[in-house]
Amino acid sequence: MENKQTPLGYISFSVFAWIVGLLIFFPIFWMVLTSFKSELEAVSIPPSFISFDWTLENYAEVQERSNYFKFAMNSVILAVGSTLVGLVFAVTCAWAMAFNPTKRTKNALLWMLSTKMMPPVGVLVPIYLLFRDWGLLDTRFGLIMVLFLMNLPIMVWMLYTYFKEIPTDILEAARMDGATLPKEIIFVLLPMAVPGIASTMLLNVILAWNEAFWTLNLTTSDAAPLTAFIASYSSPEGLFWAKLSAASTLAVAPILVIGWFSQKQLVRGLTFGAVK
């Protein structure tokens, strides 16, 4: 069907899209702006927009008080580690469900998703006790396991949706040519599902990066990621907004950069199959 969009329609749509985009981006912009203000400026009413004394003292204070790179490295290890481990399980699981479904596949998928509906605090004490007994408290390995299990249902669901779009005939042809199951998955299925896998990985990295319940409750210092770094700058008594904004800016910067450069892949993957 030919797209008959009028210039007026195009302009209105663009303006609307820009407004939505700016609205979504505004909190991040405000956070970055606040990080360059003094504590008094940060809470002043009415707030100053650009005309204030720009300062880097909050960043200096954050650098002096915390070892940013240790927290950032932990975040990278947890996000990437949980994603890679999750991928191994999710690809095989989604393959089985997409290409060899049984009458209970749909129920199994829904059941997996239902585990996400339970508030994490409901299992805090049992998980904490297991971690204590297995010596996993404040270890990156333990957190990778928890984050991977937490995001596994979403990974399986996403990959299942992508795999369903791939014609079964191609896999059958590979089998006819003598491909074993691992070869069929690694050399035939995965290359065709790259956009879907990439967006699943990216989404999982973002979810693991932002996860703040388990990462705060199961770590103290050695495995603490950037969520713990941010949490250390919030205070119930005293002015802290500017320093907290500086810490938050530093914490989201890496993921913002990755998201910016991979946005095409991310959008392509997330809308994969949605328009068919």
Next chain:
Amino acid sequence: MKRVMGAALGALLAGGIAHANAETKLTIATVNNGDMIRMQKLTGDFTAKNPDISLEWVTLEENTLRQRVTTDIATKGGQYDVMTIGTYEVPIWAEKGWLAPLDGLGADYDVDDIMPAIRSAVSKDDALYAAPFYGESSMMMYRTDLFEKAGIKIDGRLTWDQTLEIAQKLHDPDNGVYGICLRGKAGWGENMALITTMGNAYGARWFDEEWKPTFDGPEWKTALDMYTNILGNYGPPGATSNGFNENLSLFNSGKCGMWIDATVAASFVTNPKDSKVADKVGFTESPCAVTCNGANWLWAWNLGIPMGSQKVEAAQKFIAWATSKEYLELVASKEGWANVPPGTRMSLYKNPEYTSAAPFAAKTLAAIESADPVNSTLKPKPYIGVQFAAIPEFQGIGTIVGQQFSAALAGQSSVAEALSAAQSSTDRTMRKAGYY
């Protein structure tokens, strides 16, 4: 691809398991406030005196810290060697046997110098279970210039009725000044801290001698009527969102005629770097009503050691250092007397250098000395605590009641409805918990 993935996974897992293990590394959980951050910066003094002990700081926001250390101590997780805990937790945890008694602080620690009210709040059977790092009560901060302009003079301790009259006179929202700023944000440590002191002043108490809630009595009705009237009519708009920090920024930007909150705020509002009204602030006691008993709260952040810690000796050495008189002198020598952690040691308030550097010192001392966690109500009560009841159920109860009172302030329910809801929800919880 297979090999790369395998290698990456192996490296990640190995990296995850690898875990530094210092012999006498003390992990200290603490809140993020100026005094604690200052202590972190000064730990070089401690490690120089104790080269065999290293310190690892875990700084968290208050609510996160509370949840984190409670989980750890209740499950004997052993993640922390020293914990920063409030006066609410100390008696409960000491009773449960979760805290190690502090019996090795050293001969020169001078435990008798600790303020009696604070000391009793962190002791059980005369044994110290946590050492106070800083203490606070509540008091009124007011704008001397606005008082002068309105011809108001404070003569003796104010009552809530007088405070209401003053708020009416000062309230000038057209010029950006609100009569009074008070906590409105729901929470046991937020609005309920203030409202409980108001209730105490009006002769109310949380529980009677049989642990039954008393929100159906006339005292609470009068107190809550006053709270919703004074803050609803002469406070800033959107007061239900205001906690300590929001009111601090309002006061510092010159928008509050009066503010009743923690004594620790005094150093913030008089600091010209943070406050536009630094040279126009006066201090006086929290208002009374039918009694002054419990009209101002008592709180302290304390350092305690979880029972079962393998590093009790090193942890006691650290606590003795951080809560000693020498530490106060160390802070004074590096950052000035105005920045020493207040409210724990009597000797600090006898020090002329401190009292001249901190003009609010006398009022802070008077407020802390007058707050008695055991006798804080007009009628007898079965619990310890001025602005809270030191029982495990209180956090939940206090937060629910706080939400109901916040709804009354917002006009979503009447005072009578809020009190009735508070009575029934508290009664239900106390019954379930087996108090009666």
